[in-house]
Amino acid sequence: MSVAKKHNIDLSRVPVTPTDKVKPNWRKALGLQEMGVYYALALLIATLAGVTVYIGQDNYLSIQNMSNVIYQTSLIGMMAVAMTVVLISGNFDLSVASVAAFSAVVLVANAATWGFWPAAGLAMGAAMLLGLLNGAIVQFVGINAFIVTLGTMTAVRGLILLYTDGRSVSVTAPEVTDIMKAFEGGRHEGFWFILIVGLVLFIYGSWIGLRGIKAGEPLRPAVVGYLAGGLVLVLLCWASGGELPIRNPVLYMSIFTATVWFTLSFTKIGRRLYAVGGNAEAARLSGINVTKYRLMAFVFCSMTAGFAGILFASRLRSMNPSGLQGAELTVIAAAILGGTSLFGGAGSVIKTLAGALLLYSLTNGFNILNLGANWQGLIEGCVVVAAAAIYTIGDKRSKSKTGG
Amino acid sequence: MQAQLPIMQLHGVEKTFANGTTALRGVNLNIAAGRVHGLLGANGAGKSTLIKILSGAYAASKGDMIWRGKSVRLDSPKAANKMGVATVHQHIPLVPTLSILENIFLDDNGLWRNSADLHRRFDALSKRMGYWLDPDLAVSDLSIGQRQMVAIFQAFGTGADLIVLDEPTASLALDERELVYAAVKQLSKVEGKAVLFVSHFLDEVMALTDQVTVLRDGVVVMTAETGNLNESLIAEAIVGKQVAALEHAPRHHARQSASGVTPRLTTKNLASGGKLHPISLEIAPGEVVGLAGLLGSGRSEVLHAIYRADQNATGEVLLDGKPFGRSTGAAVAAGIGLVPEDRNRQGIVPDFEIWRNITLPALDGITSFGGVLSRKLERARGWSAIRTLSIKASSPDILVTDLSGGNAQKVTIARWFFSDVKLFLLDEPTAGIDVGAKADILRLVRELSDEGRSVIIVSSEFEELLAVCDRILVMRDGRCIAERSADKTSEHELLLLAGGHGGEDDTPTTPQELNGGRNA
Numbered sequence: 012m013s014v015a016k017k018h019n020i021d022l023s024r025v026p027v028t029p030t031d032k033v034k035p036n037w038r039k040a041l042g043l044q045e046m047g048v049y050y051a052l053a054l055l056i057a058t059l060a061g062v063t064v065y066i067g068q069d070n071y072l073s074i075q076n077m078s079n080v081i082y083q084t085s086l087i088g089m090m091a092v093a094m095t096v097v098l099i100s101g102n103f104d105l106s107v108a109s110v111a112a113f114s115a116v117v118l119v120a121n122a123a124t125w126g127f128w129p130a131a132g133l134a135m136g137a138a139m140l141l142g143l144l145n146g147a148i149v150q151f152v153g154i155n156a157f158i159v160t161l162g163t164m165t166a167v168r169g170l171i172l173l174y175t176d177g178r179s180v181s182v183t184a185p186e187v188t189d190i191m192k193a194f195e196g197g198r199h200e201g202f203w204f205i206l207i208v209g210l211v212l213f214i215y216g217s218w219i220g221l222r223g224i225k226a227g228e229p230l231r232p233a234v235v236g237y238l239a240g241g242l243v244l245v246l247l248c249w250a251s252g253g254e255l256p257i258r259n260p261v262l263y264m265s266i267f268t269a270t271v272w273f274t275l276s277f278t279k280i281g282r283r284l285y286a287v288g289g290n291a292e293a294a295r296l297s298g299i300n301v302t303k304y305r306l307m308a309f310v311f312c313s314m315t316a317g318f319a320g321i322l323f324a325s326r327l328r329s330m331n332p333s334g335l336q337g338a339e340l341t342v343i344a345a346a347i348l349g350g351t352s353l354f355g356g357a358g359s360v361i362k363t364l365a366g367a368l369l370l371y372s373l374t375n376g377f378n379i380l381n382l383g384a385n386w387q388g389l390i391e392g393c394v395v396v397a398a399a400a401i402y403t404i405g406d407k408r409s410k411s412k413t414g415g
Numbered sequence: 416m417q418a419q420l421p422i423m424q425l426h427g428v429e430k431t432f433a434n435g436t437t438a439l440r441g442v443n444l445n446i447a448a449g450r451v452h453g454l455l456g457a458n459g460a461g462k463s464t465l466i467k468i469l470s471g472a473y474a475a476s477k478g479d480m481i482w483r484g485k486s487v488r489l490d491s492p493k494a495a496n497k498m499g500v501a502t503v504h505q506h507i508p509l510v511p512t513l514s515i516l517e518n519i520f521l522d523d524n525g526l527w528r529n530s531a532d533l534h535r536r537f538d539a540l541s542k543r544m545g546y547w548l549d550p551d552l553a554v555s556d557l558s559i560g561q562r563q564m565v566a567i568f569q570a571f572g573t574g575a576d577l578i579v580l581d582e583p584t585a586s587l588a589l590d591e592r593e594l595v596y597a598a599v600k601q602l603s604k605v606e607g608k609a610v611l612f613v614s615h616f617l618d619e620v621m622a623l624t625d626q627v628t629v630l631r632d633g634v635v636v637m638t639a640e641t642g643n644l645n646e647s648l649i650a651e652a653i654v655g656k657q658v659a660a661l662e663h664a665p666r667h668h669a670r671q672s673a674s675g676v677t678p679r680l681t682t683k684n685l686a687s688g689g690k691l692h693p694i695s696l697e698i699a700p701g702e703v704v705g706l707a708g709l710l711g712s713g714r715s716e717v718l719h720a721i722y723r724a725d726q727n728a729t730g731e732v733l734l735d736g737k738p739f740g741r742s743t744g745a746a747v748a749a750g751i752g753l754v755p756e757d758r759n760r761q762g763i764v765p766d767f768e769i770w771r772n773i774t775l776p777a778l779d780g781i782t783s784f785g786g787v788l789s790r791k792l793e794r795a796r797g798w799s800a801i802r803t804l805s806i807k808a809s810s811p812d813i814l815v816t817d818l819s820g821g822n823a824q825k826v827t828i829a830r831w832f833f834s835d836v837k838l839f840l841l842d843e844p845t846a847g848i849d850v851g852a853k854a855d856i857l858r859l860v861r862e863l864s865d866e867g868r869s870v871i872i873v874s875s876e877f878e879e880l881l882a883v884c885d886r887i888l889v890m891r892d893g894r895c896i897a898e899r900s901a902d903k904t905s906e907h908e909l910l911l912l913a914g915g916h917g918g919e920d921d922t923p924t925t926p927q928e929l930n931g932g933r934n935a
Contacts, residue, residue, distance in 0.1 A: 277787050277788055278782075278786045278787055278788060279778045279779075279782055279786045279788060280786060282771065282774075282775070282778060282788060283775075283778070285764075285766070285767070286764050286767070286771075286775055289764040289765060289766045289767060290760075290761075290763065290764045290765060292755075292760060292761045293755075293760075293761055293762055293763060293764050293775075294764070294775070295724065295743055296722070296724060296743060296753055296755050296761055296762070297743075297747070297775045297776040297830070298742075298743045298744045298746065298747030298748070298776050299743075299744065299775075299776075300742065300744050356764070356765075356766045357766055
């Protein structure tokens, strides 16, 4: 790519003047639209912590309980992150939970004969094929993704019933269950790791913040984000008193989310994906292969679902044909809580993860406070609708305010 | 048929908008029952404003509207309908999921939407119009021509006495136009309705209308019986002796493909279904070629076929003598950039800031480690685009949706300046933007050409083509019907070629034998 040097209209030559400063819009950056899910999460945790202390139960904020919530979130969280990718590309995938269950069944049914790793590979392959099928029907036949994946959701569940003949399958072979235990149930002492990540975030934030201040730029919201994130992790380490067990699924989820976040935010692939969802025709006319990006989003989502299914099966070491039923709705709810647009082109995987944590904190809170499961559905539903209302109203406001 | 007392008269109608633009400066218009009145004018001459005043969508700032001898004031389209004026707008506003019957009687106040009574009324309408459609078909299943007929039925069904047709044939195929012509003749000659017929096609205006009014810059410059006119006279009235806003810069470089030089672009039998008939082109490096044509003439289709954005296109495309793959990605990689016609739908990504819109097609130049983007470089590109093209924005962080049309258009053009684009395809780059931005964009085209880049521009403003192009191809009905060197043609001639059958070219397009409307 030669940036035309011989031309009169050589845009690369135009000097960047010192007025080039990112003007942060703090009002927007800290508004409900951008930060709502974090506020809601913080508010919920504070409330639960306050109530548990007040009524004299074990503190909600205990390391034990917090790591439990995060552990419970991990599978749905990963699928929600992948769902966010599909939503950003402008599509929709209702079949995640069925695909995850299918992958789990394939693993459990084949692990005894083939061994764990080949069976896991088979399960992943099957899941990716299903994703390819979803994507191919949506992109090449041109049916709405909602309808297609509604169909595959049901059909794949039917496939599971056929495959298992409607019965639970399980593995008992010790050589397989040992690997499963290690794969899913392994724990790591994460104190130092988290401490280092926290410090790195904090130091990086301070560094770019100080550099900006020296250059006379105003403070950017991203700097505060790094500082706050780092601080939270360091405080967590301090509060833990030196012991922070991380279970494998949480580790997987963290690495996975960080990778997806980085790809979406800082790479060509991410930029093009947002463009495809934001305006497919404009993306196509800019030379982007829209079909490929959308297809790959489906495959990626199903692949993640397949991995989640493997973790799920490894956790239980058996699989019920109706396992994970309904989980797709939790996955989508998490993405919506995170402010992902159902029309494509907008969304953040970190916020989606916060949305998933919010949902599981609610569930966990209900259990801890013994409020009874009957209330749970009602409250969760209201939270999702309230979140969507905040995003929609905030969106309209911000559009009417900016006018030139 | 002699002209009786006009059913609708406009006296000194003026329209000034809140922002100070004056669209009409004292227009007089007399429309008589039983006659077809043609209304013509270039883009921005005030045709649409006049139609909106007639249909009650706008109120005139000054002047009188006299309906059947009585002065009236319309405050809504509904009031106009009630009075007896029905308008068929260019973009046919039908409900695609409803049936033909339901669409035609959409305004009807009955309780039942599919009663026998409605069917009877529909039958009566079809009989009188001499045109039959299955009333229970959904509108979405109809061709554009049939939809146009449904819209005409709708207007006719209200029992209106004045029917305004705003460019009813603009997006129709030849055979579909005939349907509309027959309907117009039926309405005026047999039913005795007054018809105001707006069109860019000079031949159909000549064949169909009894009387012609030409608007220019908000003023009526000609009103005459069609029998006393010819296409050339009308074209002259439309163009006028305009003071060209752009100086015609001397273009002394002869850019016509000299022998021995590989053409920048070669197309061989490039075609696309029924929309574009095979076209073979050669464009030299640095040459600026204009595609003159009316809406639906196949001009955008040529660009999309070259750019490989049209999946159904057939034929060969070579850039600098080399073929490239069949995808927009391959075209971009080969060095072609397209600025699409519909800025909002095809051009910008609305959620993106200026800088992210600008870097979209050329992300390779600003990445490291195999794909990680440098925000600093990206924003620098945003700044340089803002400076060089004088985009009115305080920083590249502004959302493109917050820019005015002209500035957003500059963003979609600036995209292509950061990679080595050898051929620019500009589709109506100056549509709907202010004069200043227009001049900026045209100046830019010249600069691109001076650097040896080739440009193909599509425009319905022929004056602009004459100002910047070396060579102009005229499109009509999906064919390239004429080729002119820009210094050997005139706006007048282009208008005749694009809108009629003027010129001595081997025009395979013989417009229909229409003579029903001319016996005034």
